[in-house]
Amino acid sequence: MSNNYHFDTLKIRAGYDSKEHNNSTQVPIYQTAAFDLLSTDRAQRIVNSEEQGYLYSRVQNPTIAALEGRIAALEGAVGAVAVASGMAAVSYALLNAGEGGRVIVAAQVYGGTYDAYKKIYPKLGVQIDIVENVNNLDAIRALIKKDTRAILIESVSNPLNAVADIEAIARLAHEYGVALIVDNTIATPYLLRPFEYGADVVVYSATKALSGHGSAIGGLILESGKFDWSAGRHPQFSEKVYTLGDRSFLEAFPDFPFLARARTIYVRLLGAALSPFNAYLILQGIETLSERVKKQSESALKIAVFLSTHSKVAWVSHSSLEGNKYKALADKYLPKGIGGVFSFGFKGSEEETNRFIEALQLFSYQANIGDAHSLVVNPARTTHRELNEREQLAIDLKLETVRLSIGLEDVEDLIDDLKQAFDKL
Numbered sequence: 001m002s003n004n005y006h007f008d009t010l011k012i013r014a015g016y017d018s019k020e021h022n023n024s025t026q027v028p029i030y031q032t033a034a035f036d037l038l039s040t041d042r043a044q045r046i047v048n049s050e051e052q053g054y055l056y057s058r059v060q061n062p063t064i065a066a067l068e069g070r071i072a073a074l075e076g077a078v079g080a081v082a083v084a085s086g087m088a089a090v091s092y093a094l095l096n097a098g099e100g101g102r103v104i105v106a107a108q109v110y111g112g113t114y115d116a117y118k119k120i121y122p123k124l125g126v127q128i129d130i131v132e133n134v135n136n137l138d139a140i141r142a143l144i145k146k147d148t149r150a151i152l153i154e155s156v157s158n159p160l161n162a163v164a165d166i167e168a169i170a171r172l173a174h175e176y177g178v179a180l181i182v183d184n185t186i187a188t189p190y191l192l193r194p195f196e197y198g199a200d201v202v203v204y205s206a207t208k209a210l211s212g213h214g215s216a217i218g219g220l221i222l223e224s225g226k227f228d229w230s231a232g233r234h235p236q237f238s239e240k241v242y243t244l245g246d247r248s249f250l251e252a253f254p255d256f257p258f259l260a261r262a263r264t265i266y267v268r269l270l271g272a273a274l275s276p277f278n279a280y281l282i283l284q285g286i287e288t289l290s291e292r293v294k295k296q297s298e299s300a301l302k303i304a305v306f307l308s309t310h311s312k313v314a315w316v317s318h319s320s321l322e323g324n325k326y327k328a329l330a331d332k333y334l335p336k337g338i339g340g341v342f343s344f345g346f347k348g349s350e351e352e353t354n355r356f357i358e359a360l361q362l363f364s365y366q367a368n369i370g371d372a373h374s375l376v377v378n379p380a381r382t383t384h385r386e387l388n389e390r391e392q393l394a395i396d397l398k399l400e401t402v403r404l405s406i407g408l409e410d411v412e413d414l415i416d417d418l419k420q421a422f423d424k425l
């Protein structure tokens with residue numbers, strides 16, 4: 001199918017041709033571990049990457065391929081690799097780019113991502129340099145060393161809505177031949193497409209707003225196709241590989257070396273493969289991505305405005321509110337809205353904050369975001385508990401921070417629910 005259609009057509013149709021699947025209108029779930037190889041010659045061509053063909057579902061599967069084709073079309077990528085979770089997407093992308101060197105990472109990120117900075121990468125041979133303010137270009141420049149291979153940021157940070165100046169960070173990274181990896185989970189490609197601002201790799205937790213139904217865990221890695229992996233900082237792409245017929249990934253897959261390597265080294269050997277059933281569920285979610293995220297953004301803004309005038313609220317982190325320090329960046333990068341996730345500061349003790357959360361009836365207390373149901377959480381104690389007190393304060397994450405993820409319920413009912421919970425205190 002042509003990728004020249006608009007976003008809302010691609011989100012329903014890209015990556016799939018019913019004629020290749022017994023005319024099934026829905027993407028079939030290929031619930032199989034392996035595929036018949038048919039002849040020894042064909043098997044040889046497939047394992048040598050001389051012919052495209054399915055072999056084993058840890059490496060590739062037609063349901064998963066449809067998801068990869070669809071997200072690639074939505075993002076304007078040369079391709080995608082689906083994995084079993086957002087964490088697998090972040091860590092495989094970081095390791096694939098950073099192997100044997102250093103990666104500069106933002107502090108304002110999902111708690112699991114931050115935890116892996118300390119607990120995993122240095123022990124696996126990737127040194128981590130943390131930048132506290134993602135938009136402090138001088139601080140990033142000062143951290144670039146001769147073996148720095150990549151920078152990892154979130155476009156809109158979880159949970160405090162810091163909006164990254166992707167264009168400026170990409171320009172700086174490229175001055176040094178460093179690759180920029182952007183976690184675009186909160187924005188989704190409906191609100192923001194980081195490749196348009198110079199990102200080289202985009203990752204997603206597909207668990208969140210991409211799916212929107214909270215029924216599956218999944219992740220995605222995408223490549224722009226524009227970054228030069230042969231320029232010197234990423235020797236892993238130029239090494240000859242026996243299984244590629246003594247070619248390098250750059251020689252064997254010149255159009256998408258990053259993805260080819262992520263799939264054949266990381267997904268194939270570390271093994272966090274997505275299940276075909278979850279790929280199907282994520283595809284179902286993507287069909288309504290624009291409609292959901294548009295409504296969630298609108299409701300989130302209304303709720304943020306309500307909260308910002310409430311006497312029990314100390315601050316609201318919604319980045320498109322007047323006076324927010326990220327407002328100019330939100331206007332530039334997120335003109336359609338900032339999505340459904342933002343936080344506010346409860347004016348009171350932690351104990352009162354907890355009582356407020358428990359008094360909510362419509363908002364579910366859950367460590368998830370992007371769902372059709374509205375969700376609430378105390379991130380300092382749950383999703384971001386991996387940061388110690390000093391690290392939390394460095395990114396303005398306080399104990400009384402309440403994170404909301406606005407769902408698809410009627411916005412008046414959501415505001416009434418917040419009101420009654422405030423009143424109960």
Ligand SMILES: *Cc1c(COP(=O)(O)O)cnc(C)c1O
Binds near residue numbers: 085088090112218
């Ligand atoms: C949830 C989340 C992740 C991790 O994704 P999982 O699917 O839960 O593994 C990574 N990045 C961001 C921004 C997230 O919100």
